Amino acid sequence: xxxxxLIDVTVKSVVLVSLAAGGCAIARRSTAAHRHYLWALTLVGxxxxxxxxxxxxxxxxxxxxxxxxxxRNDAAPVVPASAxxxxxxxxxxxxxxxxxxxxxxMPANPAAGDQRAFAITPAAPATARLDFAALxxxxxxxxxxxxxxRLIIGVAAxxxxxRGAQPISDRAxxxxxxxxxxxxxxxAPVRLLESPHANMPMAFxxxxxxxxxxxxxxxxSHELREVVLLHxxxxxxxxxxxxxxxxxxxxxxxxxNPLVWTAARRMRIEAERACDDLVLGAGAxxxxxxxxxxxxxxxxxNLRAPALAVPMAQPSAxxxxxxxxxxxxxxxxxxxxxxxxxxxxxxxxxxVPLAALAPVQDTPQQHDRIQRRVERRTQAAMQQAxxxxxxxxxNAVTDVQxxxxxxxxxxxxxxxxxxxxxAAREAAxxxxxxxxxxxxxxxxxxxVALEDTHxxxxxxxxxxxxxxxxxxxxxxxxxxLRRDASKEVRKTAAxxxxxIEDARAVPGLLGALRDERDHEVRNxxxxxxxxIExxxAVAGLGAALRTEDDLETRRMMxxxxxxIEDAxxxxxxVPLLRDSDAEVxxxxxxxxxxIExKDAVEPxxxxxxxxxxxxxxxQILWALGQLEDARAMPALEAALRDTSxxxxxxxxxxxxxxxxxxxxxxxxxxxxxxxxxxxxxxAARAIGELQDPAAxxxxxxxxxxxxxxxxxxxxxxxxxxxxxxxxxxxxxxLRDSDPxxxxxxxxxxxxx
Amino acid sequence: xxxxxxxxxxxxxxxDSAAALALVEAARGANPVMCELAARSVESQWGWGGDxxxxxxxxxxxxxxxDQTRGRRTPPGLVTQLAASLRDDDAxxxxxxxxxxxxxxxxxxxxxxxxxxxxxxxxxxxxxxxGLGFTGxxxxxxxxxxxxxxxxxxxxxxxAxxxxxIEDARAVGALVRMLREDRDAEVRAAAAxxxxxIEG
Numbered sequence: 001x002x003x004x005x006l007i008d009v010t011v012k013s014v015v016l017v018s019l020a021a022g023g024c025a026i027a028r029r030s031t032a033a034h035r036h037y038l039w040a041l042t043l044v045g046x047x048x049x050x051x052x053x054x055x056x057x058x059x060x061x062x063x064x065x066x067x068x069x070x071x072r073n074d075a076a077p078v079v080p081a082s083a084x085x086x087x088x089x090x091x092x093x094x095x096x097x098x099x100x101x102x103x104x105x106m107p108a109n110p111a112a113g114d115q116r117a118f119a120i121t122p123a124a125p126a127t128a129r130l131d132f133a134a135l136x137x138x139x140x141x142x143x144x145x146x147x148x149x150r151l152i153i154g155v156a157a158x159x160x161x162x163r164g165a166q167p168i169s170d171r172a173x174x175x176x177x178x179x180x181x182x183x184x185x186x187x188a189p190v191r192l193l194e195s196p197h198a199n200m201p202m203a204f205x206x207x208x209x210x211x212x213x214x215x216x217x218x219x220x221s222h223e224l225r226e227v228v229l230l231h232x233x234x235x236x237x238x239x240x241x242x243x244x245x246x247x248x249x250x251x252x253x254x255x256x257n258p259l260v261w262t263a264a265r266r267m268r269i270e271a272e273r274a275c276d277d278l279v280l281g282a283g284a285x286x287x288x289x290x291x292x293x294x295x296x297x298x299x300x301x302n303l304r305a306p307a308l309a310v311p312m313a314q315p316s317a318x319x320x321x322x323x324x325x326x327x328x329x330x331x332x333x334x335x336x337x338x339x340x341x342x343x344x345x346x347x348x349x350x351x352v353p354l355a356a357l358a359p360v361q362d363t364p365q366q367h368d369r370i371q372r373r374v375e376r377r378t379q380a381a382m383q384q385a386x387x388x389x390x391x392x393x394x395n396a397v398t399d400v401q402x403x404x405x406x407x408x409x410x411x412x413x414x415x416x417x418x419x420x421x422x423a424a425r426e427a428a429x430x431x432x433x434x435x436x437x438x439x440x441x442x443x444x445x446x447x448v449a450l451e452d453t454h455x456x457x458x459x460x461x462x463x464x465x466x467x468x469x470x471x472x473x474x475x476x477x478x479x480x481l482r483r484d485a486s487k488e489v490r491k492t493a494a495x496x497x498x499x500i501e502d503a504r505a506v507p508g509l510l511g512a513l514r515d516e517r518d519h520e521v522r523n524x525x526x527x528x529x530x531x532i533e534x535x536x537a538v539a540g541l542g543a544a545l546r547t548e549d550d551l552e553t554r555r556m557m558x559x560x561x562x563x564i565e566d567a568x569x570x571x572x573x574v575p576l577l578r579d580s581d582a583e584v585x586x587x588x589x590x591x592x593x594x595i596e597x598k599d600a601v602e603p604x605x606x607x608x609x610x611x612x613x614x615x616x617x618x619q620i621l622w623a624l625g626q627l628e629d630a631r632a633m634p635a636l637e638a639a640l641r642d643t644s645x646x647x648x649x650x651x652x653x654x655x656x657x658x659x660x661x662x663x664x665x666x667x668x669x670x671x672x673x674x675x676x677x678x679x680x681x682x683a684a685r686a687i688g689e690l691q692d693p694a695a696x697x698x699x700x701x702x703x704x705x706x707x708x709x710x711x712x713x714x715x716x717x718x719x720x721x722x723x724x725x726x727x728x729x730x731x732x733x734l735r736d737s738d739p740x741x742x743x744x745x746x747x748x749x750x751x752x
Numbered sequence: 753x754x755x756x757x758x759x760x761x762x763x764x765x766x767x768d769s770a771a772a773l774a775l776v777e778a779a780r781g782a783n784p785v786m787c788e789l790a791a792r793s794v795e796s797q798w799g800w801g802g803d804x805x806x807x808x809x810x811x812x813x814x815x816x817x818x819d820q821t822r823g824r825r826t827p828p829g830l831v832t833q834l835a836a837s838l839r840d841d842d843a844x845x846x847x848x849x850x851x852x853x854x855x856x857x858x859x860x861x862x863x864x865x866x867x868x869x870x871x872x873x874x875x876x877x878x879x880x881x882x883g884l885g886f887t888g889x890x891x892x893x894x895x896x897x898x899x900x901x902x903x904x905x906x907x908x909x910x911x912a913x914x915x916x917x918i919e920d921a922r923a924v925g926a927l928v929r930m931l932r933e934d935r936d937a938e939v940r941a942a943a944a945x946x947x948x949x950i951e952g
Contacts, residue, residue: 439921442947445928449944454937457944461931464948 006140009050010257012354016045017259019350024266032273032324033238033335039267040243041343045351046250046260052355140256147252154248158204165195165212173225180229183282184237194218200296201228203235206242227284227292234275234282243267269320276325277332290325422533438470447476455486462489466496474500478508481525482515491521498528506532510540519550526553530560538564542572555584562591569595574603586616593623601627605635614644621647625654630661640667645676652679656686664692672698677707684710688717696721700729708738715741719748772830772852776837779844787844795851795886831856835864838883839876846876850883862887866895874904881907885914893918897926908934909942916946924950 020042024035168174177192191210198214211232217225235241247264254260280286324330446468449461462480465473474497481493494512497505505528512525529537538561545557558576561569569591576588589607592600601624608620621639624632632654639651652671664687671683672695684702687695695717702714715733718726733745779790837849850868853861865887868880881899884892896918899911912930915923923946930943 438951439924441928442924442951445931446944446947449931449940452937452940454941456941457931457937460941460944460948464944464951467948468951 005050005053006136009053010254012049012053012357013046013254013257014259015354016042016049016351017263020263029331031331031333031335032270032277033333034339036238036243036267036270036274037335037340037343039263039270040246041347042263043243043247043250043260043267045347046254046263047246048351049355050253052352143255144252147255151248151252161195161197161212162193162210164197165193168192168194168213170218172222176222176225176229180226180233180282184230184233184278186233186237188236190233190236201232203232204241206245209236209241211236223288224292224295227279227289230279230282230284231275234278235271237278238271238274240271240275243271272321273324274334276321277330278334280325281332281334286325293321293325438468438472440472442468443470443472447473450476450480455489458484458486458489459492462492462496466492466499469500471500471502471504474502474505474508478505478512481508481512487518487521490516490518491524494521494524494528498524498531501532503532503534503536506534506536506540510537513540513544519553522550523553523556526556526560530556530563533564535564535566535568538566538568538572542569545572545576551581551584554579554581555587558584558587558591562587562594565595567595567597567599570597570599574600577603577607582613582616585611586613586619589616589619589623593619593626596626598627598629601629601631605632608635608639614642614647617642617644618646618650621650621654625650625657628657628659630658633658633661633665637665637667640671648674649676649678649682652682652686656682656689661690662692664690664695669695669698672702677705677710680705680707680710681713684713684717688713688720691720693721693723693726696723696725696729700725703729703733703736708741711736711738711741712744715744715748719744719751773833776834776845776848776852779848780840780842782844784844787847790844791847791851794848794855831858831860831864834861835868838864838868838879839871839873843875846879850879851886854883854886857887857889862889862892866892869895869899874902874907877902877904877907878910881910881914885910885917888918890918890920890922893920893922897923900926900930905936905939908936908939912939912942912946916942916949919950921950 020038023038027035027038173192177190181190188209191205191208193210193212194215194217195212196215198212201211201213201217203209203211211229213228217228220228244267247267251261251264276289279289443465446461446465449457452458452461458480462477465477477493477496477500481490481497484490484493490512494509497509509525509529509532513522513529516522516525526541529541541557541561541564545554545561548554548557554576558573561573573588573591573595576584579585579588585607589604592604604620604624604627608617608624611617611620617639621636624636636651636655636658639647639654642648642651648671652668652674655665655668668683668686668690671679672687674680674683680702684699687699699714699718699721703711703718705711705714711733715730715736718729718733727749730745730749734742734749736742736745775790775794779787782790831853834849834853837845838853840846840849850865853865862884865880865883869877869884871877871880877899881896884896893915896911896914900908900915902908902911908930912927915927927943927946927950931940931947934940934943
């Protein structure tokens with residue numbers, strides 16, 4: 001990702017500049033030419049860093065991970081709603097490891113149990129991170145564009161100066177040029193120009209060197225002319241223009257990094273000093289040269305040299321420069337070939353490995369690996385089931401209407417999904433069981449121990465049987481549940497049966513539900529029935545629900561019926577929609593949404609009108625969305641005017657779920673103008689599924705929405721509706737600022 | 753003298769033999785609560801070389817390699833001194849020495865625990881059995897199996913717990929026999945727990 005590269009490159013560039021600064025501090029007594037070379041190489045390295053980091057085939061995993069390496073798995077584990085289970089404490093000397101196994105699949109908020117309905121919610125943090133990353137990347141690119149613009153303006157300014165420039169044909173100047181060129185050992189021809197726009201002598205030209213002089217240069221004394229030419233030709237000789245270009249490009253790339261700007265500035269200052277050294281080395285007297293420089297600076301205090309050109313004097317670094325010129329102890333020799341090669345090798349030796357350093361990713365933990373394996377297995381099983389369902393469907397197609405066919409396939413795939421989920425769970429459990437084949441000696445010994453005279457022994461034996469998940473122990477555990485004198489033992493037996501998750505335990509558990517008087521044990525029995533998820537338990541649970549007076553147990557029963565997901569539970573659940581306890585009402589609504597029986601539609605609609613708690617109202621809309629029944633429409637339309645934002649959002653979402661609607665309801669079209677962007681997104685999505693041409697004008701309007709997701713959904717919806725107005729809107733969307741909107745529009749147009 | 757838990761934590765961080773022996777000495781005469789706190793600290797995190805608290809791997813070759821490297825790091829004489837502490841008159845000294853030896857994960861430390869399981873004093877045998885449970889090393893199972901016949905209830909309970917902790921199927925037969933035949937309920941409960949742990 002771009003931002004992680006940015007951070008990576010920034011950290012590395014700081015390291016590189018720091019090393020160069022250190023090197024310069026060490027080379028304090030060396031010549032300016034050496035320091036200039038060091039800075040120039042550093043800037044080359046800075047330019048190369050991002051390219052190398054992107055292009056190197058190998059990585060040295062050294063650096064700790066910084067910033068944006070995203071951690072997967074943000075989904076919080078489902079929190080058990082009530083501490084219903086007390087696993088027997090191992091009372092042996094050091095048995096600190098005895099695990100307390102809580103009901104794992106008890107949803108804290110029943111709605112969270114259905115991932116299909118709220119697929120958007122868990123993805124939210126990832127989107128936020130992505131948006132921030134995209135913003136940072138964009139910001140960087142904008143900065144580059146601005147810095148590049150500045151560079152281009154500089155080049156344009158140079159061109160402008162060139163346009164008014166005349167070649168100098170004065171004999172005295174040309175002779176001087178020839179002699180100074182020779183003194184500095186310059187072979188290439190240098191053009192000498194005079195420009196009315198230049199107010200200071202400067203050198204430029206990447207390939208063909210040019211020295212530009214101001215018009216007043218004609219009035220200069222011979223001595224001044226000589227010094228100026230020597231200085232500018234020194235720049236030519238030293239290829240300072242090219243070094244400057246490298247510096248400027250590095251600044252463009254690292255525009256946000258002040259250290260890089262400082263490095264480029266240091267390089268320019270050292271270039272000037274190196275030129276001064278060359279001038280002095282060519283025989284100019286130091287004091288006279290310093291005096292001329294002073295004149296230059298005074299003449300151009302408000303001078304801003306165009307980028308890429310090398311002006312002769314800049315006020316900022318002037319004082320140090322004059323002092324350096326006048327200091328007789330300063331070494332002034334140039335750059336030797338050996339020093340140049342060594343410098344090049346050193347900078348390559350630093351930059352390449354630096355670029356190769358890669359952040360160390362967190363090594364995946366064992367549980368992550370297991371998690372992924374389970375995920376893979378689930379995915380594979382689900383895909384297989386869906387494929388089979390579709391294949392069966394294809395085989396069955398004869399002359400049935402296409403619409404019905406598609407609808408049935410969708411329904412079937414949803415059922416198949418659920419079946420596959422269960423199959424995958426059972427497969428995972430089966431494999432676990434296979435891995436630990438049950439030793440019959442142990443089972444028998446533990447079952448015998450259920451008759452032990454000491455409670456502690458019986459508790460430990462039941463706990464062990466539950467941990468082992470051995471179905472051979474079911475009858476013995478049921479016997480303990482029904483007959484044991486200790487309520488702790490009975491409760492633990494119910495827990496163990498829930499752990500084993502086998503439907504053969506259901507009759508025994510229902511019997512205990514009839515006869516057991518202790519609330520805690522009853523609660524645990526109901527939990528076990530919810531774990532087992534067998535439809536055989538529905539009638540018994542429903543009957544017990546009518547007479548249950550304990551609130552906790554009633555809630556647990558509703559939860560268990562929702563877990564079982566059997567339509568036979570609906571008649572038992574519907575009366576609870578008028579329960580005095582809000583949590584019972586909410587859980588009942590959740591359970592009805594889980595069961596997805598059409599019988600629940602009218603009771604839920606009736607309940608919506610009178611429900612006071614907005615959280616429960618939102619839950620009702622979620623359940624209605626699950627049921628996908630058009631009879632819910634009046635309630636959903638009323639809900640679009642609800643005072644609670646959450647309720648309005650759920651209403652729009654639920655409308656998108658409803659089957660068999662031919663036209664978009666007026667409320668849904670109006671929701672396209674809702675101030676809440678999430679509502680606008682869902683409304684556009686829902687309308688796309690309805691394919692109602694009446695919604696086209698509103699959708700076209702939505703194409704000007706500030707929210708990009710809204711526009712994407714709108715363009716998707718327009719793609720579904722074939723009319724001339726929608727086609728025109730799609731053509732217009734080809735010019736959208738968002739590439740995804742443009743892609744979707746092109747795709748939709750291609751389908752026509 | 754009481755052992756503040758922070759001392760145990762410090763000794764853990766220092767992780768050298770001097771700190772280990774200092775901690776054992778400081779534990780002399782500690783009240784049972786403080787002693788238990790210190791012992792838990794040792795059981796959960798005490799280690800040399802930063803790799804303690806990890807179960808010994810089942811693969812004998814890997815274990816041998818690990819034992820070698822650990823053996824080099826183990827300060828000389830420490831095993832002898834801790835083995836002596838196992839036979840000490842003070843209950844807390846014995847309590848701390850056993851998991852320290854176990855967490856060293858060396859052959860000589862395990863051998864010292866096995867020898868202590870034969871000691872005449874029941875409390876020493878109990879401490880040794882608990883220590884053997886902390887080694888996580890299936891090689892100590894024969895010694896523990898012999899310990900399940902011990903005359904003392906507390907030693908048999910400790911052996912059952914240790915066998916459950918090591919989670920090796922070879923212990924199942926002995927545990928089943930304990931669960932069915934042992935006279936003492938505490939031992940039977942421990943055996944049931946261990947069976948659940950091994951196969952759960």
